[in-house]
Amino acid sequence: MSDANKPGIAIAQKQYQETMPKLTLELNSRVLVNLNPMTSDKPARLQGEFLGASHYEFLILHLPAIPGLITKLIPGMRLEISFQVKGAINKFFSEIISYVAKPSLMLFTTYPDRMAVMEVRKDQRVTCALPITLSGAHGDGVAVIGDLSKGGCRLRMELTGQSHMRQLTEGDRVMFRACFARCSTAEGNMNVVRGTGTVRAVEISGSRMNVGLAFDEGDKAFTGALTAYLNLVQVLE
Numbered sequence: 001m002s003d004a005n006k007p008g009i010a011i012a013q014k015q016y017q018e019t020m021p022k023l024t025l026e027l028n029s030r031v032l033v034n035l036n037p038m039t040s041d042k043p044a045r046l047q048g049e050f051l052g053a054s055h056y057e058f059l060i061l062h063l064p065a066i067p068g069l070i071t072k073l074i075p076g077m078r079l080e081i082s083f084q085v086k087g088a089i090n091k092f093f094s095e096i097i098s099y100v101a102k103p104s105l106m107l108f109t110t111y112p113d114r115m116a117v118m119e120v121r122k123d124q125r126v127t128c129a130l131p132i133t134l135s136g137a138h139g140d141g142v143a144v145i146g147d148l149s150k151g152g153c154r155l156r157m158e159l160t161g162q163s164h165m166r167q168l169t170e171g172d173r174v175m176f177r178a179c180f181a182r183c184s185t186a187e188g189n190m191n192v193v194r195g196t197g198t199v200r201a202v203e204i205s206g207s208r209m210n211v212g213l214a215f216d217e218g219d220k221a222f223t224g225a226l227t228a229y230l231n232l233v234q235v236l237e
Contacts, residue, residue, distance in 0.1 A: 022055045023112070025083060026205045033061065033107075034080040035072060044072065050083070051106065058097055061107045073099050079109060084201065091116045125149040126233045134165075136174035141165040143211070145178065150226065152197065152214040159207045168211065172199040176213075180229035195222040 025031075028049050035044040046069075049062040061081075063069065075096050082091040092112035100106045130145040132155060141164075143157040159166060168174075175196050196219070201212035217223070 023053055023059070025050050025085070026203060027052060028205055029083060029203055031061065031081055031083045033063065034082070036077065048107075053111065056111050058111055059094065059109045061109065063105045063107055065105055070099070070101055070105070073107065081109070081112075089118045091118075125154075126230060128233070130178060130180065132176050132178040134174045134176050136168070136172055138167040138172070139164045141168075146210075148226075148230070150215075150223075150230065152200065152212065155211040155213060157209045157211060159204075159209055165209065166204065168199060168202055168209075170199055170202060173197075174199065174213070180225050193222050193225040195219055 028051070031048050031050050033046045033048045035046070046063055046066070048064070051060040051062050053059045059081075073096055075098060077096045079094045079096065080091060081094055082089060084090070092115040094109040094112055097108040097110060099108065125147040126149070127147050128145055130148070132143050132145050132153075134141045134143060134155075139162075141157060141162050143155040146154045146156045157165060173196065175194065177192050177194050179192055196216045197213045198216070199211060200214050201210075203210040215222070215226070
């Protein structure tokens with residue numbers, strides 16, 4: 001039986017797109033670079049940044065300045081690059097073309113021809129634009145909820161005027177106030193709900209920041225307001 005007819009191979013191929021579209025990844029997004037992923041040696045996993053691309057030609061990545069790393073960056077070496085976008089883990093293979101050591105280590109790699117995408121969210125998300133106020137170890141901040149689910153949300157934040165929020169990092173605990181339904185009434189009342197959560201991801205591009213926030217379970221008032229809003233939005237859709 002040929003590889004193409006083996007059940008395991010057929011299932012694996014369904015994870016990949018037939019034609020690789022342009023890589024839609026924001027500049028300075030975090031990526032995980034796995035050196036020599038197919039060898040029996042212990043792979044080296046490095047945290048890097050996406051610096052740009054010449055679409056369908058090459059990618060540019062920034063890698064940390066680790067002693068001895070340059071000696072391992074051999075042209076033609078196979079890499080596995082992964083990143084997370086909107087709750088999905090994206091992975092693809094690439095090869096080293098060349099690198100520039102100064103002023104910082106920049107790696108040029110081949111453009112991927114296919115990508116594996118694995119959805120990791122438990123709950124369906126809905127698109128929205130709702131105000132939210134955060135309070136935590138780095139002070140207070142205001143943001144907009146871009147999408148929302150029972151388990152968490154994605155926030156869009158403008159850092160101009162609140163640059164202290166750049167210190168927000170994965171694992172930080174925050175309290176927040178948000179409006180899910182009947183945010184304003186004819187009488188001027190606000191239906192504000194309060195909750196707590198944990199920062200799961202932070203992406204900064206210039207003066208804008210995206211934050212992935214996971215909600216804490218157990219607060220019945222917050223969960224009830226959130227569920228009611230999600231049910232209403234899904235009915236309207």
